[in-house]
Amino acid sequence: MTAQGSSPGASAKTHFDAVIIGAGFSGMYMLHSLRDKLDLNVTVFEAGDGVGGTWYWNRYPGARCDSDSYIYCYTFDKNLLQEWNWSERYPEQDEILRYLEHCAERFDLKPDIQFGKRVVEVIFDDNSELWTVRTDKGDSVTTRFVITAVGALSTANMPPFKGLGSFKGKCYHTSQWPHDGVDFTAKRVGVIGTGATAVQAIPEIAQQAKHLTVFQRTPAFCVPARNGRVDPEVTRARKADYDGIRQRIKGSFFGFELNFLPKGVLDTTPEEREQEFDRMWDAGGFAFWLANYQDMFFSKEANDIIADYLKRKIRSIVNDPVAAEKLTPKTYPYGTKRQPLDTNYFETFNKKNVLLVDAATDGSIEEITPNGVRAGGKEYPLDIIVIATGFDALTGPLKALGIKGRGGRMLAQEWEAGPQTYLGVAIAGYPNLFTITGPQSPSVLSNMPVSIEQHVEWITECIAHMRRNKLTTIEATPEAQDAWGAHVAEVVNATLMTSANSWYMGANIDGKAHRFLPYLGPEGVGGYRRKCAEVAEKDYEGFAFSSHGQGWTAHPIAAE
Structure with a gap:
């Protein structure tokens, strides 16, 4: 039996070029980019029974976008921009969900999305240099790349109220x-x-x-x-x-x-x-x-x-x-x-x-x-x-995935004192793992679709670069990660942002380390985009590649 919207082939395969976790704005565009632009073998695991991510789950009274609708949308497809018409300045949840459903149909995404499956474990094997991804429904698949598209605000904060x-x-x-x-x-x-x-x-x-x-x-x-x-x-x-x-x-x-x-x-x-x-x-x-x-x-x-x-x-x-x-x-x-x-x-x-x-x-x-x-x-x-107590923002959704990197290192433990990333898109010790709008990227301090598209396109080009050059793994170096973390802190410490007990600082979660979670400037989204482009242009400065191991192809043979 397959999940709603999933093709029998997608759920029967046990090996993929890439596994994407989440089918909201991020996961849908990531699937489209890797499958339709690079012709890779990709699947998406989505906990909900439909696409939408944030807009699938958040249906409370009054739920609506607070970015203007004309820019709270995909901009990569000119025809899509022209054919879709929003009804209001700030569309309600159900209209945004209809939009995302329309996009899923338009780009034929659902056959490669496995709905109703929550990822509970993501483990890297040092010998095969592959990831094993497991779900709460018993699925176990291997993949070269894992891309988290879990959203920055998707793990509910439920305070431990007595009684x-x-x-x-x-x-x-x-x-x-x-x-x-x-x-x-x-x-x-x-x-x-x-x-x-x-x-x-x-x-x-x-x-x-x-x-x-x-x-x-x-x-x-x-x-x-x-x-x-x-x-x-x-x-x-x-x-x-x-x-x-x-x-x-x-x-x-x-x-x-x-x-x-x-x-x-x-x-x-x-x-x-x-x-x-x-x-x-x-x-x-x-x-x-x-x-x-x-x-x-x-x-x-x-x-x-x-x-x-x-x-x-x-x-x-x-x-x-x-x-x-x-x-x-x-x-x-x-x-x-x-x-x-x-x-x-x-x-x-x-x-x-x-x-x-x-x-x-x-x-x-x-x-x-x-x-x-x-x-x-x-x-x-x-x-x-x-x-209405919000979320365990940015780090909570990633820590809940049970991610284990090189040598069995556990992401949830390593981030107890706060997140450590390079550019908010990669983590030292976790090869071929990309985090769309992860901690220490602009993410929640931006109009989200703009940052999502930038990350998806950067990740897509990075994987294309690896394929062209027959590279097996990519991971952030500890030195680049430390330097990025220091830069994130230096920029925000010059502002008033750290003076508030906000969820930006992790202050809304009991026991969570107080560290500024997104990335603020110095030139915001535009400056961050230029920095990421510069890293790629300098042969992915701050990243280490390997070309040994099994190698990979665009169409690995899936075990049935």
């Missing part, structure tokens, strides 16, 4: 949402968390629930999304200019058509900067975060001026001054945590059926009881608990 198993009502994590939805009608609902996911879900849940209690540990700086239908004339202009758009986002700092203002906020008059702030606030989206004054991430004094504008906005929107103060961030600089885009988030706390419980002023969560949540010595009765 969670005793709750008599229903409990859901936002990243593991029932596919048939949840009915909140006439229910007392509690949402734990106020990050980017909760900011999307809370206004939607509040419209349906009898009563909503929001449990907040750290308030968020939010800016309006300003979602809506896109003017058809704007859409036509963008479709006519996609060559320019592709060039601009690839060379940009964050993978958007956004650039910092070429001056410091401290160099402006109060009137001038207020006008700029109003312009960005009214426009909505990430401009306030990613196209603000250039000293925002470096000077606390400059950051305070920008943060003060947002604090004034919160106080002007929320009617109850006590609730407004609870919702106003005071413990970290603006922009050092993930920027949530909101639609009526602060307005939701003006509703009579919504209560805010703040850890700092009302007491933190002590336990989950059979009837609700106890916080600050008070019990809040609930019928449904929604846990």
